[in-house]
Amino acid sequence: MTVDRRVDQLVHTVLQPGFAGLQEPPRWLADAVGRGLGGVVYFSHNIGDVETTAALSRQLHDLGDVLIATDEEGGIVSRLGARSGSPHVGAAMLGRVDDVDATRAVGTAIGADLRASGIDIDLAPVVDVNSNPSNPVIGVRSFGATPQLVARHAIAYAEGLQSTGVAATAKHFPGHGDTAVDSHVGLPRVDAPIELLRERELAPFAAAVRAGVRAVMTAHVILPALDPSRPATISAPVLSMLRDELGFDGVIMTDALDMGAIRDTIGLGEGCVQALLAGADLLGLGNPVLGATSPDKDLQVFTEARTALVRAIDEGRLPVERLEEAADRIDALRRWRQSRSADLPMIDRSADLSVARRSLATRGSIQIAPKPLQILDIRRQRNVAAGALPALTVQAVLDTAPGSSVTSAFVLPDAVEGHADDSEFALRAGLPSAGVVVTGSPGHDAAEDEQLRAALAVSPNALVLVLGYATGTEELFGARNVVWTFGDSVPTAAAVTHLLQ
Structure with missing residues (x-):
């Protein structure tokens, strides 16, 4: 042609x-x-x-x-931070703090x-206005x-x-x-x-x-x-x-x-x-x-x-x-x-950590002893937009309690890029009881919710770390001790470390 x-x-x-x-x-x-x-x-x-x-x-x-x-975008959708994590907080944290500056x-x-x-x-x-709590792809990106x-x-x-x-x-x-x-x-x-x-x-x-x-x-x-x-x-x-x-x-x-x-x-x-x-x-x-x-x-x-x-x-x-x-x-x-000035405005690198600290929500006892912990990560869902699940805040908890170990409840596809098909997310057998349970957006995934219920039944005083969208899940299956982060990023991990110490 x-x-x-x-x-x-x-x-x-x-x-x-x-x-x-x-x-x-x-x-x-x-x-x-x-x-x-x-x-x-x-x-x-x-x-x-x-x-x-x-x-x-x-x-x-x-x-x-x-x-x-x-x-x-910052937070969970970060191409520049796809491997090491975003140095910037995501939209949900910014909206929660509601400080336009x-x-x-x-x-x-x-x-x-x-x-x-x-x-x-x-x-x-x-x-996007995140008016539907069941939204599987927007959530903390809004x-x-x-x-x-x-x-x-x-x-x-x-x-x-x-x-x-x-x-x-x-x-x-x-x-x-x-x-x-x-x-x-x-x-x-x-x-x-x-x-x-x-x-x-x-x-x-x-x-x-x-x-x-x-x-x-x-x-x-x-x-x-x-x-x-x-x-x-x-x-x-x-x-x-x-x-x-x-x-x-x-x-x-x-x-x-x-x-x-x-x-x-x-x-x-x-x-x-x-x-x-x-x-x-x-x-x-x-x-x-x-x-x-x-x-x-x-x-x-x-x-x-x-x-x-x-x-x-x-x-x-x-x-x-x-x-x-x-x-x-x-x-x-x-x-x-092409018309934009080569000069950059003043860059405030402190805003992200400030927002991350102010956006955290807690319930119950959130202090963890500086001794080895068993951490159970029950997150399963992810989407192509967000890519692989960040583990920054999970690593921060590990670092807070030296000698701790983490077990993922689900076997995830081994890829940096995102994945939207849940069919490959298999549940591991013989999951341990845990002192810390990491979840994403409760109420969005029946399999993940079932694992949270099971973990709390065995360890009702476990600290539950919610890294995703949390509206409508405040009850959280009876969890007594909870930290909500509204996303994950490098500053989020730093804020949680400061909170737990």
């Missing part, structure tokens, strides 16, 4: 692939950047130390005007870290359960990020908070009337838009009040609300189009076409390492997307004018990045 040079450039401009590589871009990616590629996304397998990541970024930027993005300081510090690694766009903040709380912290976080020259991305439009399905593996719905959607889901996005957020990411979620059959990413009625009602004229980027909500329904290639037709500008192709069956999976995914767009243009289904409009917005974001 012969492709006009201008059309080829436009098609490349609207694509944002992931790729396999840590120290240099693969040949196909270097070629794509030279042909006008709009963006790339770093996942944890692309991230080394600061020097290694910055060197990779320099290579990509030298090849062309490509925008480098990554998910750096602290949130702005944390956003600024995250922006400085991203700048040091040569990254242009943060796929944060999460602007600032809270009310639109007012989420709005003020989303604004502060975005202001901090963008003060460093890193673009903020409000996600997941028009709201993934009131869902009980993870869009990585299924197609969620938000069955709420339009009045409630405007008051709850849309209000924080409207606030972020008014505050000047440079990008908005779509959600693969169906909202029947707006469109009864298509998820927001491929729905013109939903995305037109973002443009026309909220007045957003920046870059609309899609959540990863290799997620189950798109891949397992209309397919990635057709998802690319329909997302552009709906009004999206930059097409996130997702993580080519997850589920890879061949070493060139990244090239296969990119080729599938590019081919689908070229074919749709050739067939007259996708107007070239739609790509030109998208490319203009991407070019505007490129110019914004």
Whole structure:
């Protein structure tokens, strides 16, 4: 299929692939950047130390005007901290403390870290209102359960990020908070009337838009009040609300189009076409390492997307004018990045630890004797967004009581990247009684809850350490001694260590 040079450039401009590589871009990616590629996304397998990541970024930027993005929310979703843990607290801790100056300081510090690694766009903040306690994918990634709380912290976080020259991305439009399905593996719905959607889901996005957020990411979620059959990413009625009602004229980027909500329904290639037709500008192709069956999976995914767009243009289904409009917005974001001052604002590195300490909640006796303990980690759930379960706070408890040991109740898949399928999470036999029981988000996973009940039946005075979302579980199956952290991070671990001593 012969492709006009201008059309080829436009098609490349609207694509944002992931790729396999840590120290240099693969040949196909270097070629794509030279042909006008709009963006790339770093996942944890692309991230080394600061020097290694910055060197990779320099290579990509030298090849062309490509925008480098990554998910750096702080807390449990941290690509820069995927192996050693995030040095920044997550949104739930920030919302719980409700100090917008602290949130702005944390956003600024995250922006400085991203700048040091040569990254242009943060796929944060999460602007979803976590109104459904059963939500399996948002939870502690949200600032809270009310639109007012989420709005003020989303604004502060975005202001901090963008003060460093890193673009903020409000996600997941028009709201993934009131869902009980993870869009990585299924197609969620938000069955709420339009009045409630405007008051709850849309209000924080409207606030972020008014505050000047440079990008908005779509959600693969169906909202029947707006469109009864298509998820927001491929729905013109939903995305037109973002443009026309909220007045957003920046870059609309899609959540990863290799997620189950798109891949397992209309397919990635057709998802690319329909997302552009709906009004999206930059097409996130997702993580080519997850589920890879061949070493060139990244090239296969990119080729599938590019081919689908070229074919749709050739067939007259996708107007070239739609790509030109998208490319203009991407070019505007490129110019914004280039115009930002090389000077960073003052960075307050103390805000994270302060927030971590203030966000902790406790019940009963939380002191542990400085003697060996048996720690039982009963966490099972994790999702592709969060990746592998952090163990920072668990390690902090181990360090507090020298000679202690930890047993994981479930055998977890051995992968740094995330995993959303629970079928491989097998329960170990012969679990010991424990002085400390570590749980994630009680009430979200029946198997994990059963293990908590069983552990407390044997050791009713055990200290229960809750590292996840805790709303609605205050009773906690009769646990007498509890610490709630509302997430996990390096400062969380330090705060718990200080608390237990």
